[in-house]
Amino acid sequence: MSFQALLTRETENGYQTALEERELTDLGEEGVLVRVHWSSLNYKDALSATGNKGVTRQFPHTPGIDAVGVVEETTDGPFSVGDTVICTGYDLGMNTDGGYSQYIRVPAEWLVPLPEGLAPRDAMVLGTAGLTAALCVESLLDTGLNPDQGPVLVTGATGGVGSITVAILSKLGFSVTAVSGKSESHPWLKSLGASEVISRDSFLENAGKPMLKEQWAGAVDCAGGDMLTTALKSLKYGGCAACCGLAASPKLEMTVLPFILRGVNLLGVDSVELPCEIKQQMWQLLADEWMPVDLPLLEADEVELQGVNAWVDKILQGGVQGRVVVRLP
Numbered sequence: 001m002s003f004q005a006l007l008t009r010e011t012e013n014g015y016q017t018a019l020e021e022r023e024l025t026d027l028g029e030e031g032v033l034v035r036v037h038w039s040s041l042n043y044k045d046a047l048s049a050t051g052n053k054g055v056t057r058q059f060p061h062t063p064g065i066d067a068v069g070v071v072e073e074t075t076d077g078p079f080s081v082g083d084t085v086i087c088t089g090y091d092l093g094m095n096t097d098g099g100y101s102q103y104i105r106v107p108a109e110w111l112v113p114l115p116e117g118l119a120p121r122d123a124m125v126l127g128t129a130g131l132t133a134a135l136c137v138e139s140l141l142d143t144g145l146n147p148d149q150g151p152v153l154v155t156g157a158t159g160g161v162g163s164i165t166v167a168i169l170s171k172l173g174f175s176v177t178a179v180s181g182k183s184e185s186h187p188w189l190k191s192l193g194a195s196e197v198i199s200r201d202s203f204l205e206n207a208g209k210p211m212l213k214e215q216w217a218g219a220v221d222c223a224g225g226d227m228l229t230t231a232l233k234s235l236k237y238g239g240c241a242a243c244c245g246l247a248a249s250p251k252l253e254m255t256v257l258p259f260i261l262r263g264v265n266l267l268g269v270d271s272v273e274l275p276c277e278i279k280q281q282m283w284q285l286l287a288d289e290w291m292p293v294d295l296p297l298l299e300a301d302e303v304e305l306q307g308v309n310a311w312v313d314k315i316l317q318g319g320v321q322g323r324v325v326v327r328l329p
């Protein structure tokens with residue numbers, strides 16, 4: 001049986017992604033066959049679609065680290081034909097053909113049942129970005145952080161992870177300071193719940209100093225590099241920063257001073273390999289208490305498979321505000 005999928009191929013003119021017909025046998029025979037209805041665009045998908053070997057080693061390949069759909073065939077595990085499931089992370093869209101496809105075939109351990117009350121499309125408005133945002137917030141709450149301790153900083157705030165983090169933190173009663181490189185998006189960030197928005201340039205003004213004025217009770221960083229070090233240097237005494245991204249840089253260059261003089265902490269967040277039970281708990285929170293107040297506000301666009309390419313360069317340049325949802329035919 002044939003189906004439609006995006007396929008990224010290595011060509012003489014570089015990596016090119018186009019719609020192709022594939023056969024179910026291309027996906028192998030092991031695991032659960034899922035008919036995908038929705039996917040989404042993440043920064044990592046753009047890396048895979050442009051041949052980044054750190055994400056995808058072998059081409060041709062179908063990107064898409066997120067998928068939601070219905071089980072069509074299963075030989076073992078807890079799922080039955082007809083169940084609606086979410087798949088994010090693990091190897092999906094990296095070296096296992098991903099969600100920009102009418103079908104995926106994955107191990108049952110990669111699947112989470114769609115929580116009751118969460119529409120499949122809404123699950124992909126959130127996607128890996130939402131899951132990661134939830135994990136960042138959870139890691140800060142686990143340290144005992146509460147809204148009375150002061151503002152929480154979010155960097156890369158208009159991106160997928162950043163914008164959903166702003167929405168969740170403000171729903172939980174935190175005062176959120178968003179940092180963004182997009183001056184035109186400041187009103188949008190306020191409508192998501194940010195109390196204050198700072199431009200990236202002014203945030204980085206004193207990035208070279210070893211310590212900065214204590215300002216934030218906590219921070220969520222999606223950018224890495226100077227953005228993360230500046231956040232760490234300006235945390236209040238005992239404050240924590242959750243670090244999940246490298247949109248600016250994978251480097252971390254600073255002194256140990258904020259750690260040993262102010263007792264600040266750096267919390268690493270990974271949403272890819274963590275156990276499925278934890279993903280399930282996070283999806284439940286996202287479906288209930290942590291669901292952003294205005295989910296449609298987070299949407300940048302809805303595209304079909306043919307429309308994904310137009311957003312790939314944009315997200316690599318840090319130019320997307322919110323989330324792009326992908327509709328499968």
Ligand SMILES: NC(=O)c1ccc[n+]([C@@H]2O[C@H](COP(=O)([O-])OP(=O)(O)OC[C@H]3O[C@@H](n4cnc5c(N)ncnc54)[C@H](OP(=O)(O)O)[C@@H]3O)[C@@H](O)[C@H]2O)c1
Nearest residue numbers: 043156157158159160161180181245246247248270271318
């Ligand atoms: N650890 C994990 O499990 C995990 C999971 C998901 C994502 N991630 C990582 O988290 C990051 C964000 O992912 P995403 O899907 O939200 O990507 P995204 O939608 O592209 O958001 C990234 C945002 O970072 C900011 N940014 C871009 N370039 C920058 C630069 N040079 N300096 C400072 N800020 C810059 C931009 O926001 P502003 O214009 O508002 O500043 C951009 O919108 C990525 O690095 C991604 O790989 C990690």
